[in-house]
Amino acid sequence: MESGDCAEAGPVFTLEEVGKRNSSREAWFVIHGRVYDVTRFLEEHPGGEEVLLEQAGRDATESFEDVGHSSDAREMLKQYYIGEVHPHDRKKEGSKNPSVTSSGQSSFWSTWLIPIFGALVLGLMYRYYMLDGRNS
Numbered sequence: 420m421e422s423g424d425c426a427e428a429g430p431v432f433t434l435e436e437v438g439k440r441n442s443s444r445e446a447w448f449v450i451h452g453r454v455y456d457v458t459r460f461l462e463e464h465p466g467g468e469e470v471l472l473e474q475a476g477r478d479a480t481e482s483f484e485d486v487g488h489s490s491d492a493r494e495m496l497k498q499y500y501i502g503e504v505h506p507h508d509r510k511k512e513g514s515k516n517p518s519v520t521s522s523g524q525s526s527f528w529s530t531w532l533i534p535i536f537g538a539l540v541l542g543l544m545y546r547y548y549m550l551d552g553r554n555s
């Protein structure tokens with residue numbers, strides 16, 4: 420009964436609790452909403468102990484992704500998993516505002532506003548040209 424397979428639903432930690440583990444004695448990380456205790460990995464980390472200690476006790480998702488860690492590195496994470504981040508402290512991942520397609524909107528305006536404005540200018544020029552012709 421000991422070797423439970425419930426590795427994905429461990430205990431829940433707040434960011435405050437994770438924040439206390441920010442030294443080489445104890446180093447915890449949040450990566451993609453999950454909490455990892457990498458204390459025993461600090462010295463083994465191929466990228467060095469310092470970079471890990473700089474991020475310890477924090478959400479290191481961005482730094483972890485920025486480095487472009489291999490799938491091996493991602494696999495390794497599993498052995499250090501200790502729990503989940505409290506839902507209140509979780510970042511809104513995956514919801515990078517898919518509804519706000521600002522670039523789409525700007526292209527809408529540039530494709531429509533410019534021709535409309537051009538047509539207006541041409542219309543006004545034509546009008547003045549005709550009036551001028553009539554007056555002289």
Ligand code: HEM
Nearest residue numbers: 448457465466470474479482483486488489491492495496
């Ligand atoms: C906590 C979990 C982490 C694990 C298990 C891990 C694991 C690894 C592994 C296995 C490598 C060797 C290259 C690869 O396989 O991608 C590596 C390299 C590296 N890691 Fe991490 N890493 C972790 C977190 C971080 C964090 C938070 C940073 C933040 C800055 C970082 C920075 C680096 C750097 C700079 C390298 C060297 C890359 C290179 O030489 O090309 N790692 N890491």
